[in-house]
Amino acid sequence: MLADGIAYHVIASVLGVTTRTIERWAVRSDIRYSVDQARAKVLDTVEDELSQKYKRAIEGMIPLALTTLHRTLKDTSARNSDKLRAVQILGKWYGLEKSPVFVKAENGTEPEALLKQYLGAIGGNENGSRTSSNTM
Secondary structure, X not given: OOOOOOOHHHHHHHHOOOHHHHHXXXXXXXXXXXXXXXXXXXXXXXXXXXXXHHHHHHHHHHHHHHHHHHHHHHOOOOXXXXXXXXXXXXXXXXXXXXXXXXXXXXXXXXXXXXXXXXXXXXXXXXXXXXXXXXXX
């Protein structure tokens, strides 16, 4: 009851003792330890429940977020800065910001040069379109 924050006079009434007895018990190290342990357990439970609740809420918003990003990218009247931000968000969500194509290499190669190298390696030109490898 102490761990739940119930008032001393209420605990005393329930247990049939005086409030002064509850006050003495509350300062005992063994009681204090038990109360702290109980509070920690309650706090862990509450944190887990809140974490799961917010995780479910966020997961429920993902389809709307993706739809919004998709609409922004498809909207011909959207500002380029909005479209670029949408691309940044998608890239971050999918871990692309850690890709060597988007990170300046240790040797000082700029991301644009890395992108060109990457596109060349996968058979695309620097504009992003695939090049034909069937020459007959």
